[in-house]
Amino acid sequence: xxxxxxxxxxxxxxxxxxxxxxxxxxxxxxxxxxxxxxxxxxxxxxxxxxxxxxxxxxxxxxxxxxxxxxxxxxxxxxxxxxxxxxxxxxxxxxxxxxxxxxxxxxxxxxxxxxxxxxxxxxxxxxxxxxxxxxxxxxxxxxxxxxxxxxxxxxxxxxxxxxxxxxxxxxxxxxxxxxxxxxxxxxxxxxxxxxxxxxxxxxxxxxxxxxxxxxxxxxxxxxxxxxxxxxxxxxxxxxxxxxxxxxxxxxxxxxxxxxxxxxxxxxxxxxxxxxxxxxxxxxxxxxxxxxxxxxxxxxxxxxxxxxxxxxxxxxxxxxxxxxxxxxxxxxxxxxxxxxxxxxxxxxxxxxxxxxxxxxxxxxxxxxxxxxxxxxxxxxxxxxxxxxxxxxxxxxxxxxxxxxxxxxxxxxxxxxxxxxxxxxxxxxxxxxxxxxxxxxxxxxxxxxxxxxxxxxxxxxxxxxxxxxxxxxxxxxxxxxxxxxxxxxxxxxxxxxxxxxxxxxxxxxxxxxxxxxxxxxxxxxxxxxxxxx
Amino acid sequence: xxxxxxxxxxxxxxxxxxxxxxxxxxxxxxxxxxxxxxxxxxxxxxxxxxxxxxxxxxxxxxxxxxxxxxxxxxxxxxxxxxxxxxxxxxxxxxxxxxxxxxxxxxxxxxxxxxxxxxxxxxxxxxxxxxxxxxxxxxxxxxxxxxxxxxxxxxxxxxxxxxxxxxxxxxxxxxxxxxxxxxxxxxxxxxxxxxxxxxxxxxxxxxxxxxxxxxxxxxxxxxxxxxxxxxxxxxxxxxxxxxxxxxxxxxxxxxxxxxxxxxxxxxxxxxxxxxxxxxxxxxxxxxxxxxxxxxxxxxxxxxxxxxxxxxxxxxxxxxxxxxxxxxxxxxxxxxxxxxxxxxxxxx
Numbered sequence: 001x002x003x004x005x006x007x008x009x010x011x012x013x014x015x016x017x018x019x020x021x022x023x024x025x026x027x028x029x030x031x032x033x034x035x036x037x038x039x040x041x042x043x044x045x046x047x048x049x050x051x052x053x054x055x056x057x058x059x060x061x062x063x064x065x066x067x068x069x070x071x072x073x074x075x076x077x078x079x080x081x082x083x084x085x086x087x088x089x090x091x092x093x094x095x096x097x098x099x100x101x102x103x104x105x106x107x108x109x110x111x112x113x114x115x116x117x118x119x120x121x122x123x124x125x126x127x128x129x130x131x132x133x134x135x136x137x138x139x140x141x142x143x144x145x146x147x148x149x150x151x152x153x154x155x156x157x158x159x160x161x162x163x164x165x166x167x168x169x170x171x172x173x174x175x176x177x178x179x180x181x182x183x184x185x186x187x188x189x190x191x192x193x194x195x196x197x198x199x200x201x202x203x204x205x206x207x208x209x210x211x212x213x214x215x216x217x218x219x220x221x222x223x224x225x226x227x228x229x230x231x232x233x234x235x236x237x238x239x240x241x242x243x244x245x246x247x248x249x250x251x252x253x254x255x256x257x258x259x260x261x262x263x264x265x266x267x268x269x270x271x272x273x274x275x276x277x278x279x280x281x282x283x284x285x286x287x288x289x290x291x292x293x294x295x296x297x298x299x300x301x302x303x304x305x306x307x308x309x310x311x312x313x314x315x316x317x318x319x320x321x322x323x324x325x326x327x328x329x330x331x332x333x334x335x336x337x338x339x340x341x342x343x344x345x346x347x348x349x350x351x352x353x354x355x356x357x358x359x360x361x362x363x364x365x366x367x368x369x370x371x372x373x374x375x376x377x378x379x380x381x382x383x384x385x386x387x388x389x390x391x392x393x394x395x396x397x398x399x400x401x402x403x404x405x406x407x408x409x410x411x412x413x414x415x416x417x418x419x420x421x422x423x424x425x426x427x428x429x430x431x432x433x434x435x436x437x438x439x440x441x442x443x444x445x446x447x448x449x450x451x452x453x454x455x456x457x458x459x460x461x462x463x464x465x466x467x468x469x470x471x472x473x474x475x476x477x478x479x480x481x482x483x484x485x486x487x488x489x490x491x492x493x494x495x496x497x498x499x500x501x502x503x504x505x506x507x508x509x510x511x512x513x514x515x516x517x518x519x520x521x522x523x524x525x526x527x528x529x530x
Numbered sequence: 531x532x533x534x535x536x537x538x539x540x541x542x543x544x545x546x547x548x549x550x551x552x553x554x555x556x557x558x559x560x561x562x563x564x565x566x567x568x569x570x571x572x573x574x575x576x577x578x579x580x581x582x583x584x585x586x587x588x589x590x591x592x593x594x595x596x597x598x599x600x601x602x603x604x605x606x607x608x609x610x611x612x613x614x615x616x617x618x619x620x621x622x623x624x625x626x627x628x629x630x631x632x633x634x635x636x637x638x639x640x641x642x643x644x645x646x647x648x649x650x651x652x653x654x655x656x657x658x659x660x661x662x663x664x665x666x667x668x669x670x671x672x673x674x675x676x677x678x679x680x681x682x683x684x685x686x687x688x689x690x691x692x693x694x695x696x697x698x699x700x701x702x703x704x705x706x707x708x709x710x711x712x713x714x715x716x717x718x719x720x721x722x723x724x725x726x727x728x729x730x731x732x733x734x735x736x737x738x739x740x741x742x743x744x745x746x747x748x749x750x751x752x753x754x755x756x757x758x759x760x761x762x763x764x765x766x767x768x769x770x771x772x773x774x775x776x777x778x779x780x781x782x783x784x785x786x787x788x789x790x791x792x793x794x795x796x797x798x799x800x801x802x803x804x805x806x807x808x809x810x811x812x813x814x815x816x817x818x819x820x821x822x823x824x825x826x827x828x829x830x831x832x833x834x835x836x837x838x839x840x841x842x843x844x845x846x847x848x849x850x851x852x853x854x855x856x857x858x859x860x861x862x863x864x865x866x867x868x869x870x871x872x873x874x875x876x
Contacts, residue, residue, distance in 0.1 A: 437634030
């Protein structure tokens with residue numbers, strides 16, 4: 001689940017390198033060293049996969065992987081991704097257009113409701129559907145629940161892009177004789193390509209990485225199969241090899257997205273066009289249909305999980321709120337999340353600084369390695385850390401250190417994006433001035449740039465904090481014996497069919513996620529300048 | 531006494547020689563402008579002096595103490611006590627105006643700091659009420675003044691100004707430039723200004739160094755450089771120029787399409803380029819007896835305070851200025867008279 005969810009369209013453009021930005025040579029040596037150490041840690045999972053391949057050898061790999069079971073898993077995963085991603089794009093883009101560009105009644109409310117499903121972890125979506133409809137399982141269930149859980153990843157960037165588009169382009173198209181629908185098809189939709197691709201990539205990577213949701217709807221993917229394999233035969237070579245295939249699938253998605261972006265240039269979207277595009281006036285019948293569509297999506301993506309959860313909570317009454325059981329779990333979760341957030345943000349700082357201020361191939365390699373590693377599933381990171389700790393650092397196996405390291409590897413890109421954007425807003429000239437006024441390079445960095453980047457660091461830390469509270473796969477595998485988080489406790493109760501006792505933990509995860517979802521939603525609107 | 535001394539400074543980025551064997555000395559209290567087109571290496575030179583970059587070769591001395599030489603001596607920026615004012619002022623957005631000004635004297639006791647901030651605010655004509663404000667609440671000119679106060683707080687021997695006026699709009703630019711010059715004079719601080727704007731360089735400084743391709747093409751007092759540039763490129767960079775092919779007779783006279791003109795070189799003989807500034811040439815309508823040349827008007831361009839008239843003199847185009855009221859018509863015959871000697875370019 002180590003994927004970057006930016007509301008602004010998946011990627012943040014590099015600031016044009018100021019002519020006199022510090023060169024790599026001028027970067028403080030300790031900073032470069034720190035960035036290299038962090039990048040080394042980030043490359044552990046990729047290195048692990050390569051090591052497995054070399055260790056096991058080609059012929060053995062072929063015997064293990066060329067089996068009907070592996071073919072079946074590949075087919076399952078391919079069907080899942082190729083059905084759920086386009087469906088999510090369809091839902092996300094339609095909702096974005098309806099809420100941003102039509103006179104849909106109550107569009108502000110619908111827009112908030114379209115972002116809200118992000119506050120519900122995917123495996124809680126799965127829990128809700130499975131406990132509401134016990135017979136709901138297989139491919140159809142997997143596709144449908146994935147779409148409901150993940151479509152906001154497309155909705156948020158596309159809605160932001162729609163708000164940012166210069167209405168003058170649409171006016172020009174209309175003056176050239178295009179009807180509103182033609183304007184939409186020929187002018188608006190083509191410009192949504194980047195946010196759509198960015199959102200689709202994030203959804204694809206999430207689906208490759210997700211374990212809980214697909215285990216609940218009983219649909220086998222590579223990730224669920226690797227997890228089962230790992231639990232039945234500890235550190236099995238087969239699990240490791242399948243992890244390798246999963247990594248290849250992730251890299252394939254990354255490459256698909258890059259090639260689909262194409263070389264075409266899109267005019268920079270004006271930062272503050274004062275005018276807002278006019279909303280299309282829907283005819284009464286279409287308006288009614290549109291309301292039905294957004295209402296249906298809201299009911300399925302929010303109503304079902306919340307109603308199911310409410311039903312289980314009511315069934316349980318006050319008894320399930322056994323504070324002696326809940327408080328230690330909550331405490332451990334918050335402690336792990338806080339430690340994970342602080343460590344990840346600190347680790348991201350040198351990389352973020354270098355990627356903004358540094359130049360040259362080395363810096364770009366460091367940056368790219370960190371993004372690729374962040375796209376790898378939690379299960380791969382967990383298997384890598386299990387193998388590494390057992391082989392070379394036995395005392396670290398199943399310790400808080402290892403699970404925190406997994407969080408750093410998984411969630412560093414989130415902290416990186418937030419930090420990079422805010423460091424880019426602190427002009428390098430300020431560091432120069434601070435030095436001319438007697439501050440050493442280190443103090444100029446901490447007193448000026450890091451101070452100015454503090455809001456970005458806080459935002460990044462909050463995102464990591466939240467990601468840790470709902471992280472399931474890596475925590476299940478790596479957490480020290482006796483450590484129980486909200487997610488793992490919820491999971492073990494759910495697998496024991498203790499749906500009522502699981503409900504409070506799901507409720508707490510949603511309650512913790514809601515503020516951040518609101519912030520993300522708010523940011524994506526503000527990024528659009530309104 | 532010399533404050534700043536550059537000896538054979540060079541700096542390369544990869545295969546590009548940004549600064550190539552530059553020597554310059556800046557006397558104490560002097561305002562020096564380094565002027566040149568973009569890419570000429572002037573900003574790199576400024577960064578070398580500030581200590582943000584180290585020179586590959588050559589030495590740099592401030593009041594006689596070496597700041598950098600090619601053999602490993604390198605005093606980093608934060609130990610140089612050299613004031614620095616970048617293009618947009620670069621005020622710290624998270625600090626109030628008072629905290630910005632006091633940034634460089636953080637080690638002083640609070641009461642000393644406060645007194646110094648008051649003093650500096652007064653000096654740069656900044657209202658006391660402004661001290662509690664934040665940079666984004668100030669106008670461009672005010673930000674610039676805060677930037678100067680901040681740089682002066684640590685009493686630097688030298689202050690570096692990197693195109694400090696280019697972000698201001700035209701009206702404000704001249705006023706701020708004048709105020710800054712007076713301020714720096716009052717503070718008695720040596721100043722080095724980098725700019726691509728020749729008018730700014732000419733009006734700001736006691737000494738100008740023209741940079742081109744990483745080298746100093748020529749340096750000296752502004753009037754000298756304006757009237758006696760070494761080559762045509764420097765001549766046209768510093769202002770409009772009429773450059774003509776001429777024959778020198780070796781006795782201080784030349785012959786060209788503008789007739790027989792005195793020149794500032796009485797030794798050279800033979801063919802040479804001579805330069806006149808347009809304000810040396812006056813134009814009258816028709817044929818006048820005391821004029822050295824005649825021609826006819828090819829083109830007229832109105833530029834506000836005057837007209838630029840292109841005159842064809844025996845096949846050579848000469849651009850002269852005239853008052854808006856007395857502008858001749860295109861095709862009219864005119865006579866040209868030259869005041870003062872022409873300058874011989876090498």
